[in-house]
Amino acid sequence: MVKEIAPNLSYHYWGLGVRGLELGEEADPSVIVRGSEFNHDKEIEMEDDEGHMGTATTRMSSYRTKASASPSFTDKCRYREGWEDIWLLLLGSDDGEGNIRKQTHTGTSNAYDYTFKVNVESPQDPYFATIYNGFAKTVNDAYKYEDCLLSEFELSGSNEEAPTYTVTFQSNFPKFHQTNPTRTFPNTTIFPKSAEVRIYIAPQGSYTEETIAQYEYPCYLDWSLSVNNNIEGVACSGDAFGESTKVLGNREGTFNITLPWTEATKNLEYKFMGGNTNVATTTVSPNNDIKTVWIVMTSAQIGSNVGVNYKTIIKIPRIVMTAVNSPQSGSDAKQLELEGNIEESGTESFIETIITTALSDLHIDNTPSN
Structure with a gap:
């Protein structure tokens, strides 16, 4: 009797390809994401066919009504390994003339500044992606998820752990028995560590890196930023089963x-209750407490460019605080918990992210389909 061996899950790996705006159904896996978790969340929905037959049941049979998937994955914020592309899928980067907002970083030849933000004046459709999940132990056991739209994004960190992001897509049911995508990685992987993250919480307004510096809160415990586009996959009459x-x-x-x-930090609570007025006030205010928040992550130097580092600046111009509270009993250290909703003004992007990186081009596949 031949004994079989079940391989380890570690042989799984996944890749991401952004579909160019003129491309057809799918994109090649242009970047391999060295993530820690992948959830396929694929589902085949069934309904019963019922009718009276003069027996003890009305259930005659069942049939498939829908096949769908919501793949998600988690990774550190790895430059050149999908981090920049995720922001393109979330916000876009259109400059109004159909170009990606990219420029060479001042004084360098191999560092680039990408700006990702919603084009409020001329809203653009989001980019689609194709996600591949390979299995390196065998040849044709990969999955391919097509027509992926980024639905949920969460970025989180703490004072002890490097920040990670989790993205969830709405996609078609994956094609299976696919060929494994080619695995290529940069020689070094670069991502921000916990000590390289700076959080700024300022009164609502416009700031530069110099002017917002006074509002840094360096001793945070944990933080998170989340965006939910609430995308649904609806099976229409013209869609093939699984699409x-x-x-x-x-x-x-x-x-x-x-x-x-x-x-x-304690005045953040008093400012919230007082409607961001005089901190000495003693009565609650009907006014909202509105903040501008920056998250700045600085990592390793880019090549030989002294003073030029991998860097992510996330600007959230308008957050309406919904709760700022501290416990008033117990034996643990006293903490302050802040919660807020991101609001949109209609005149500026609800988030603007600037990434300085050595990645010369985003992983967009513009190869026409055959």
């Missing part, structure tokens, strides 16, 4: 952070 038409929902965004309750 769906993607329907954009109402976008929602939140920001949360936990800080030690100290002389430096």
Whole structure:
């Protein structure tokens, strides 16, 4: 008797390809994501065919009504390994003339500044992606998820752990028995560590890196930023079984952070209750407390460019605080928990992200389909 061996799950790996706006159904896996978790969330839905037959049941048979998937994965914020492309899928980067907002970083030849933000004046459709999940132990056991739209994004970190992001897509049911995508990686993987993350919480307004510096809260415990596009996959009459038409929902965004309750942070609670007025006020205000939040992550130097580092600046111009509270009993250290909803003004992007990186081009596949 031949004994079989079940291989380890570690042989799984996945790749991402952004579909160019003129491309057809799919994109090649242009970048391999060295992530830690992948959830296929694929589902085949069934319904019963019922009718009276003069027996003890009305269930005669069942049939398939829908096949769909919502793949998701988690990874650190790895430059050149999908981090920049995720922001393209979330916000876009259209400059108004159909070009990606990219420029060579001042004084360098191999560092680039990408700006990702919603084009409020001329809203653009989001990019589609194709996700491949390979299995290196065998040849034709990969899955290919087509027509992927980014539905949910969450970025989180703490004072002890490097920040990670999780993205969830709405896609067609995956094609299976696919050939494994080619695995290629940069020689070194670069991502921000916990000590390389700076959080700034300022009164709502416009800032530069210099002017917002006074509002840094360096001693945070944990934080998270999330965006939910509430995308649904709807099976329309013209869609083949396993495919769906993607329907954009109402976008929602939140920001949360936990800080030690100290002389430096306690006024955030009083400002919230007082409607961001005089901190000495003693009565609650009907006015909202609106903040501008920056998350800045600085990593390794880019090549030989002294003073030029891999860097991500996430600007959230308008967050309406919904709760700022600290416990008033217990034996643990006193903490301050902040929660807020991201609001949109209609005149600027609800988030703007600037990434300085050595990646010369985003992983967009513009090869026409045959």
